[in-house]
Amino acid sequence: xxxxxxxxxxxxxxxxxxxxxxxxxxxxxxxxxxxxxxxxxxxxxxxxxxxxxxxxxxxxxxxxxxxxxxxxxxxxxxxxxxxxxxxxxxxxxxxxxxxxxxxxxxxxxxxxxxxxxxxxxxxxxxxxxxxxxxxxxxxxxxxxxxxxxxxxxxxxxxxxxxx
Numbered sequence: 001x002x003x004x005x006x007x008x009x010x011x012x013x014x015x016x017x018x019x020x021x022x023x024x025x026x027x028x029x030x031x032x033x034x035x036x037x038x039x040x041x042x043x044x045x046x047x048x049x050x051x052x053x054x055x056x057x058x059x060x061x062x063x064x065x066x067x068x069x070x071x072x073x074x075x076x077x078x079x080x081x082x083x084x085x086x087x088x089x090x091x092x093x094x095x096x097x098x099x100x101x102x103x104x105x106x107x108x109x110x111x112x113x114x115x116x117x118x119x120x121x122x123x124x125x126x127x128x129x130x131x132x133x134x135x136x137x138x139x140x141x142x143x144x145x146x147x148x149x150x151x152x153x154x155x156x157x158x159x160x161x162x163x
Contacts, residue, residue, distance in 0.1 A: 011111045012087040012123060012135055013095055013162065018108050024159045031107055033156055034149050035085055049083040054146035058083050059139045082124055084138035085152055087112070092162045094133070110159040112137075120151050 016033055017025035024033040035048035035058075049058045088095055092109045103109070114123045120141065126134040139148050 010113050010115050012089055012114050012137070013092060013109055013111045014085070014087045014159075015095070015099075015103070015107055016110050016159070017106045018161070022161070023156050024108075024110050025106075026153050026156060030086075033085075033159070034152055035083070035145075037145060048085060049145060049148070051083075051145035054144060054149075056145050057142050058145050058148045059142035082127065082136050082138050084124075084136035086126075087123070087135045087137055088131075088133045089135055090133040098131075109162040111162050112155065112159050116158065118151060118154055120147075121155070 014024075015031055017027075017029075017031050019025040025031075026033045028034050028036050030036070030046065036046060037049055037051050037053070037056075038047040039045050040052055050056075051058050090098070092111075095109065096103075114137075117123070117137075120139060120143065122138055122140040123135050124138055126136055128134075137152070139151070143151075
């Protein structure tokens with residue numbers, strides 16, 4: 001999954017809140033270290049994964065897993081749908097310029113060296129063309145939402161605040 005040229009840049013960045021110990025804040029939210037599950041009661045609300053509960057599966061969408069299993073030609077005609085934590089290969093200054101507004105009080109820019117990810121995590125370019133610098137930190141195999149969140153949380157000490 002990390003074979004694309006975009007994924008080879010060793011540092012990726014992400015905007016996240018800072019916790020009381022000076023580390024990225026673990027939780028569910030666009031600015032926390034964790035993915036946002038889908039809320040079936042609010043279908044238009046932003047989410048990072050289609051999973052709803054901790055025992056639901058994440059990874060490639062069920063249709064992509066099924067098509068890959070049967071070796072469908074359809075997999076060659078459209079990009080797979082990835083689920084994961086949003087990151088960027090942009091520099092801090094590029095990211096802030098594109099964001100167009102200052103960081104909130106407890107928000108910081110963090111960087112992660114993607115060459116040292118734990119087993120089960122990978123970096124892929126976002127297949128949607130709206131931002132060429134957008135990357136996703138994804139599960140490299142299907143796993144439960146709970147396992148994926150725990151794997152993401154295990155990266156907390158690997159993130160470094162960018163000054």
